[in-house]
Amino acid sequence: MNRRQWLKAAGAAGIMTALPNPLPAASAQHAASKASAINMATVNLSIKRLQLRHTWTTTMSSSTYRETVHLAYTRDGITGYGEGAPIIRYEEYPAQAKLALEAIADKIAAGDPARFDSFLADIRRQLGEHQHAAMAAVDIAVMDWVGKKLNLPLYQYFGLDPADAPVTTFSIGIDTPEITKQKTLEAAPYPVLKVKVGLKTDEETITAIRSVTKKPLRVDANEGWTDKDEAVRKINWLETQGVELIEQPMPAHMFEEVKYVRSKVHMPIIADEACTSTGLIPKLKEAYDGINVKLDKAGGILEAYRWIKMARALDMKVMLGCMISSSCSCTAAAHLSPLVDYPDLDGNLLISNDPFEGVKVADGKLILPSRPGLGLKVLG
Ligand code: MG
Secondary structure (H helix, E strand, O other): OOHHHHHHHHHHOOHHHHOOOOOOHHHHHHHHHHHHHHHOOEEEEEEEEEEEEEEEEOOOOEEEEEEEEEEEEEEOOEEEEEEEOOOHHHOOOHHHHHHHHHHOHHHHHHOOHHHHHHHHHHHHHHHOOOOHHHHHHHHHHHHHHHHHHHOOEHHHHOOOOHHHOOEOEEEEOOOOHHHHHHHHHHOOOOOEEEEEOOOOOHHHHHHHHHOOOOOOEEEEOOOOOOOHHHHHHHHHHHHOOOEEEEEOOOOOOOHHHHHHHHHHOOOOEEEOOOOOOHHHHHHHOOOOOEEEEEHHHHOOHHHHHHHHHHHHHOOOEEEEEOOOOOHHHHHHHHOOHHHOOEEEOOHHHHEOOOOEEOOEEEOOEEEOOOOOEOOOEEOO
């Protein structure tokens, strides 16, 4: 029996009537788009200019404002908010991040947040290299949405106790000794300070701070020293000044030199610029005592969680940092802070026009909002 004969016989037996009537092509298309429109999210993208309270200087740049990329993800009447701060060090810029997100906005809108693991992995592949901040904006917004949908604050989703959120540092940017003293006095509510070093003025900076406070200090050289013996001398001096740890004393590529420095000093050395992916962490353990996890480097909450777990599996210290950003990104990071040793989440405290209210700091301790998702309030 050929196919035509079989169909004729089947039709006679009533089989054909059991099959659904095929819709005309146009109607079928309309039904499909109607169905997907019901299940699609709305994605809104913007760049927000965050004004700094003080001109911010590190070894890399000096500025009075920073721009971050924001993404609002609305579905089923719920809006999740995300933010990413592109890091110039990794060749990431706000305008390019927003363009990259615009190019795949339809895919973000069509993804299924109930299957966020594969959905966000797919978005990560689509964004490609040098779009970690863009990825962070998507990941944070979707995870805020998921938390709100489940009616759980994100720390609870991760099984964490907000009472375990440790004391955070407050950063003092590089400045003249007089302004450094003034900034140190303004930081009175914070029990631990973080200081940017890596310039010729390091000793003046630390001396200025020490003239007004005895608080523990953590320092960040942002790859500032290129001579390993100079780095050893500087760190040995910092060890006499009540400094607890140092971040990235030498450029990320000077791996062997950092190993040498570690053999000559006592304080923990934390990898920041050198730590850019989960896969690098086991190698970093040879030269560093810990890593600085940032959502803007990892590409969001889920990947930052993986970095933390990888470091912990290797018995490494974990710092949880942020870029200068609003309470959106800082609060997202703060939900993971019960897992870390050294939170450094003050990016939102350094700006004067925060569009959100979220994590708070009381006596230096991070206070996580208990509302669902990130728990943000939108201020405007
Ligand atoms: Mg750093």
